[in-house]
Amino acid sequence: MKHHKTIERLSLYRRLLQNLENDQVENVYSHHLAGMCNVTAAIVRKDLMGVGYLGNPRHGYQVNSLLKCINVYFEGNEANNVILVGIGNLGRALMSYFSKGNSSTTILSAFDLDDSKVNRVICNVKCLPYDEMKTFINSNKIKTAIICVPKVQAQKVADNLVNYGIKGILNFAPTRLLVPDSVFVENADISMFLDKVIYFASK
Amino acid sequence: MKHHKTIERLSLYRRLLQNLENDQVENVYSHHLAGMCNVTAAIVRKDLMGVGYLGNPRHGYQVNSLLKCINVYFEGNEANNVILVGIGNLGRALMSYFSKGNSSTTILSAFDLDDSKVNRVICNVKCLPYDEMKTFINSNKIKTAIICVPKVQAQKVADNLVNYGIKGILNFAPTRLLVPDSVFVENADISMFLDKVIYFASK
DNA sequence: TAGATTGTTAATCGATTAACAATC
DNA sequence: TAGATTGTTAATCGATTAACAATC
Numbered sequence: 001m002k003h004h005k006t007i008e009r010l011s012l013y014r015r016l017l018q019n020l021e022n023d024q025v026e027n028v029y030s031h032h033l034a035g036m037c038n039v040t041a042a043i044v045r046k047d048l049m050g051v052g053y054l055g056n057p058r059h060g061y062q063v064n065s066l067l068k069c070i071n072v073y074f075e076g077n078e079a080n081n082v083i084l085v086g087i088g089n090l091g092r093a094l095m096s097y098f099s100k101g102n103s104s105t106t107i108l109s110a111f112d113l114d115d116s117k118v119n120r121v122i123c124n125v126k127c128l129p130y131d132e133m134k135t136f137i138n139s140n141k142i143k144t145a146i147i148c149v150p151k152v153q154a155q156k157v158a159d160n161l162v163n164y165g166i167k168g169i170l171n172f173a174p175t176r177l178l179v180p181d182s183v184f185v186e187n188a189d190i191s192m193f194l195d196k197v198i199y200f201a202s203k
Numbered sequence: 204m205k206h207h208k209t210i211e212r213l214s215l216y217r218r219l220l221q222n223l224e225n226d227q228v229e230n231v232y233s234h235h236l237a238g239m240c241n242v243t244a245a246i247v248r249k250d251l252m253g254v255g256y257l258g259n260p261r262h263g264y265q266v267n268s269l270l271k272c273i274n275v276y277f278e279g280n281e282a283n284n285v286i287l288v289g290i291g292n293l294g295r296a297l298m299s300y301f302s303k304g305n306s307s308t309t310i311l312s313a314f315d316l317d318d319s320k321v322n323r324v325i326c327n328v329k330c331l332p333y334d335e336m337k338t339f340i341n342s343n344k345i346k347t348a349i350i351c352v353p354k355v356q357a358q359k360v361a362d363n364l365v366n367y368g369i370k371g372i373l374n375f376a377p378t379r380l381l382v383p384d385s386v387f388v389e390n391a392d393i394s395m396f397l398d399k400v401i402y403f404a405s406k
Numbered sequence: 407t408a409g410a411t412t413g414t415t416a417a418t419c420g421a422t423t424a425a426c427a428a429t430c
Numbered sequence: 431t432a433g434a435t436t437g438t439t440a441a442t443c444g445a446t447t448a449a450c451a452a453t454c
Contacts, residue, residue, distance in 0.1 A: 191307075
């Protein structure tokens with residue numbers, strides 16, 4: 001599967017552009033974005049060309065319409081809602097994170113097998129019993145899910161999600177998930193990050 | 204800076220090897236590790252050659268001594284302890300995560316400006332006042348820190364950490380950190396992960 | 407105009423893959 | 431031995447960088 005790096009960078013550009021829009025900046029140059037993303041200006045220009053947005057040699061890129069263009073590129077005009085499975089420490093942290101507007105997507109609801117954790121609202125996210133997940137996914141046409149259950153339950157949850165029609169999984173459990181090729185899994189591998197930092201810090 | 208991909212994969216191999224060791228598996232083949240990491244067997248062999256460990260055409264790689272070899276490669280014979288800054292939802296989740304043995308490193312202590320959150324122990328991690336951080340870093344020779352404070356405080360915390368001698372930062376705050384070239388920063392960019400999953404799920 | 411930025415192409419760099427002799 | 435795996439090299443692939451004419 002191609003484009004990974006480009007997609008990652010476009011996500012960064014999007015957040016930077018949101019900040020610039022909040023600061024009422026109207027135009028931005030490729031080298032400006034590049035400096036904030038640790039890439040070269042040429043890469044920024046190529047990435048933006050890739051989403052079909054053209055700049056202007058005098059004024060660079062217009063912040064608000066470029067932002068709209070990237071949003072359309074990511075979401076195809078409709079907001080993308082996701083669900084979360086596993087209302088533990090990490091699940092709560094993620095609900096809090098996304099409720100603070102750190103992302104353009106919304107966690108629509110959260111699920112857990114433990115009845116004592118559901119039927120309430122945390123950070124504007126409805127927490128529902130696990131056995132209501134199938135119905136919720138179908139009726140809300142959810143395509144993306146976040147897994148933050150313990151390691152031993154992750155594969156079972158993934159199997160359920162795939163059966164219920166989920167096409168993309170962000171997995172925080174420290175285990176590889178077996179899924180069909182048609183399902184995209186991104187592993188947010190926290191201990192790998194830390195290993196990497198420790199290695200390069202002592203390099 | 205080179206080797207990023209290799210380092211990431213070595214971290215994966217390490218966790219897989221730990222599981223194999225727990226299952227009392229004595230030898231493993233490159234294609235076995237490869238299958239669990241979504242890479243080719245040739246890449247596994249090259250990675251392992253890179254850490255100086257040679258396999259055996261008949262028996263593949265010996266799990267426990269390979270694991271030791273990778274540990275030495277990462278940590279140079281001494282355990283690497285890290286600190287965490289920001290005892291919010293995410294900070295607690297990370298303390299819980301690392302206390303469960305999902306990683307070979309240990310969070311030695313956590314710091315927060317809020318006095319109501321410190322002077323206690325959470326998941327075996329000592330929570331201390333922020334103004335004791337400098338002394339703690341020095342006396343424990345800490346080189347690596349995890350930042351999970353809110354976005355607006357992240358740069359200030361990073362500045363302090365760098366001044367106190369930290370050489371590697373794992374940053375969970377959704378903002379780029381400005382640090383000297385001598386300091387390695389890894390951004391655990393959660394909204395970027397989710398953007399990526401949403402994009403490739405609908406590809 | 408002059409100058410800085412744009413889109414675009416060619417060159418470079420690095421990482422992955424394919425192929426194979428050497429090994430146990 | 432026969433067979434599967436090893437280390438290693440060459441070929442391929444993709445992503446980044448350098449360079450430059452076109453643009454406002």
